[in-house]
Amino acid sequence: MVLIERISQDANLPQVRRLEAVSFRAWPAASVHYDGSWQIRLTGGYPSKRGNCVVALDRSDISDIRLRLEKAARKFESYGRPMIFRETPLAAPQIIESLKEDGWQRFEESLVMTLDLAALDGHDGMDHLPSHDIGRFVDASLTLHGEDPALKPGLAELIGNIKPPYGLFLKEVPGNGPVAAAICVQDNDLAGLLQLVVDGAHRGQGEGFEMTYAALRWARMRGARLAWLQVVASNTAGLALYRKLGFREAYRYCYWRPEAQ
Known part of the structure; x- marks a missing residue:
């Protein structure tokens, strides 16, 4: 399936925040670190993407994007996990543009349904x-x-x-x-x-x-x-x-x- 060009930012953001929060509780990472509003989720014992990814939770948090990605990558390396960024409607467009400019590859689009x-x-x-x-x-x-x-x-x-x-x-x-x-x-x-x-x-x-x-x-x-x-x-x-x-x-x-x- 061809991925859509950009995750829609027209979603109901309060609902997105609530569903993201309950999904984190329902599928808990072994280790969770925060860099501002970015959540760095790591699980050494199980290779789930949801349990091993960076998630941005506030569109206004866009400072030092590349530096913060590099810092997160070192944490992933220490866990023996590949670096993954999870894009939701809460991710600022500036972060996604940085990923594109640096040659990151987009994969596995998923739906959250209610x-x-x-x-x-x-x-x-x-x-x-x-x-x-x-x-x-x-x-x-x-x-x-x-x-x-x-x-x-x-x-x-x-x-x-x-x-x-x-x-x-x-x-x-x-x-x-x-x-x-x-x-x-x-x-x-x-x-x-x-x-x-x-x-x-x-x-x-x-x-x-x-x-x-x-x-x-x-x-x-x-x-x-x-x-x-x-x-x-x-x-x-x-x-x-x-x-x-x-x-x-x-x-x-x-x-x-x-x-x-």
Whole structure:
């Protein structure tokens, strides 16, 4: 998919700030440093881009852009992580122009989508009770995502560091392993859906819909009123699923990396 030329700055900025804040709590980095309003997020044990990136949170904070990027790069180097900048509508245009001038490459555009949870009333679906067995969930998630089992300690630590209440949703077939998995994080009146994945052999059979519906219904019963999620723009199957449930785009973000990476 061709990336749009510039992340729109016409988004509802108060909503963007709130959703960015809850997403940070829902997917916590192991180490967070601030340089002015820039947040430098680093997670040595798990290579998530959301957990290893620089995020600018105030459009007016544009001083010493290149110097600050160099300082951040040294922190990434010390963690053994590639330098990544995450562009949201909160990033000043001057920062993005500096990245372009210095040859940074733009990649992986994603949508942040929201849903009024009252809309779930129009659907039927099975209930799945959340698990609290992090080890079992991590094993299933790594298998379904096709990730290295050696990442288990890092992902388990990340999930264990989530502060708001959360549910680990997992469907397995005895003798055949995991079918689908998702995390739902309830942060007051907001519910975040993360890490939804369905086994390739079971896609197109309603497993993703069932898992998503169950997780969001659980959050709504606990008092959540608005759901949010992040999905890569090229994930057409995921977008179709979320739109079927009633999710609508709130804003977009993308990543930048130095040309040499």
